[in-house]
Amino acid sequence: MASEYLIDLNDHENSWKSVSVGRTPDGQINSKVGTVIPAEGPRQMFWMLDTIMYAMPPGTDPDKNHMPHEHRYGYETFFVDSGKMWLYIDGMKCLVTKGDILHLQAAQTHGMAFIEDVKYRGTYHDLKVDPDMPALNNIIEHIPEVKDDPEFMNLMPSVKSGLDMIPREPLLFREVPAEQCRAVRNPKRPLAEYRLDGVTMKILTERWENAGANELCCAEMEPGFTAEWMKYPKNRELLYLRKGKIRFKVMNEEFVAYDECLINIPKFAPHSLQVLEKSELYDLGGLTFWSSFLHDYMSIKVNDPDRLMPEVINELKDKFNCQIKRIGRS
Numbered sequence: 001m002a003s004e005y006l007i008d009l010n011d012h013e014n015s016w017k018s019v020s021v022g023r024t025p026d027g028q029i030n031s032k033v034g035t036v037i038p039a040e041g042p043r044q045m046f047w048m049l050d051t052i053m054y055a056m057p058p059g060t061d062p063d064k065n066h067m068p069h070e071h072r073y074g075y076e077t078f079f080v081d082s083g084k085m086w087l088y089i090d091g092m093k094c095l096v097t098k099g100d101i102l103h104l105q106a107a108q109t110h111g112m113a114f115i116e117d118v119k120y121r122g123t124y125h126d127l128k129v130d131p132d133m134p135a136l137n138n139i140i141e142h143i144p145e146v147k148d149d150p151e152f153m154n155l156m157p158s159v160k161s162g163l164d165m166i167p168r169e170p171l172l173f174r175e176v177p178a179e180q181c182r183a184v185r186n187p188k189r190p191l192a193e194y195r196l197d198g199v200t201m202k203i204l205t206e207r208w209e210n211a212g213a214n215e216l217c218c219a220e221m222e223p224g225f226t227a228e229w230m231k232y233p234k235n236r237e238l239l240y241l242r243k244g245k246i247r248f249k250v251m252n253e254e255f256v257a258y259d260e261c262l263i264n265i266p267k268f269a270p271h272s273l274q275v276l277e278k279s280e281l282y283d284l285g286g287l288t289f290w291s292s293f294l295h296d297y298m299s300i301k302v303n304d305p306d307r308l309m310p311e312v313i314n315e316l317k318d319k320f321n322c323q324i325k326r327i328g329r330s
């Protein structure tokens with residue numbers, strides 16, 4: 001791997017820290033779930049799983065077989081990076097394809113059926129997990145056969161209760177286009193969009209849709225665009241380069257990130273970027289209040305442009321935890 005801060009999601013050997021295999025009730029493998037980054041902190045943030053969801057066997061009726069369930073506490077945001085699937089949610093059924101993003105909120109019952117194999121990449125927060133889960137994963141990494149030993153697995157309350165996951169009956173629905181389903185997000189239809197020189201910032205999920213924990217913003221950047229963060233940024237950061245090519249400098253390492261790579265940046269680590277090819281970069285950590293920051297910046301620019309002085313911008317950055325020192329073009 002080029003750098004310890006770069007994670008190529010298609011290089012499963014290096015990106016998947018542990019793998020669990022999902023099966024249908026009749027024993028067929030229907031998914032492989034790789035843990036890329038374990039949950040962090042009291043709200044279980046930065047948790048990143050990369051899943052291959054396998055196409056349902058021919059003859060399966062998706063309307064009766066779509067794994068309906070709800071989470072009482074947890075929020076899930078999934079990138080659909082290949083294939084096609086049906087999503088059932090909010091009394092609707094819609095076709096979801098490559099490029100879409102699903103945002104599934106606590107207690108929002110959902111189900112899915114996979115028409116083709118789908119790269120289904122998710123970040124989570126507030127999903128109630130067993131405090132023994134890291135210990136469980138550690139044992140499984142060293143002795144994989146414990147997964148088949150009921151004596152061991154019964155020690156895990158979360159395994160017995162199925163985590164924060166309550167199964168439901170097949171969902172009733174009317175079929176609609178994905179555009180009509182609020183749970184389906186896409187950078188082509190952002191909630192808000194702010195154009196700056198060399199970068200367009202798109203808000204895809206709002207903080208109020210994440211119980212205040214975070215938000216999802218995408219930066220669409222032109223070649224030559226550069227950004228430099230504060231000397232010691234106080235946010236731990238996780239970025240997803242879904243498409244494009246970007247040169248990063250993180251601490252003393254320089255590397256080039258490309259399609260479907262995560263950039264995993266520790267708190268306080270000095271870093272900067274230079275865009276080499278048109279890029280679509282997502283802030284998965286979501287600790288910066290991008291939606292508020294960009295809105296207020298643009299509001300001042302429109303309503304009171306004389307106020308747009310460095311000290312006012314610095315105040316906004318401080319207020320909304322924006323740790324970027326400078327943007328520009330090389």
Ligand SMILES: [Fe+2]
Binds near residue numbers: 069071076104110
């Ligand atoms: Fe779910």
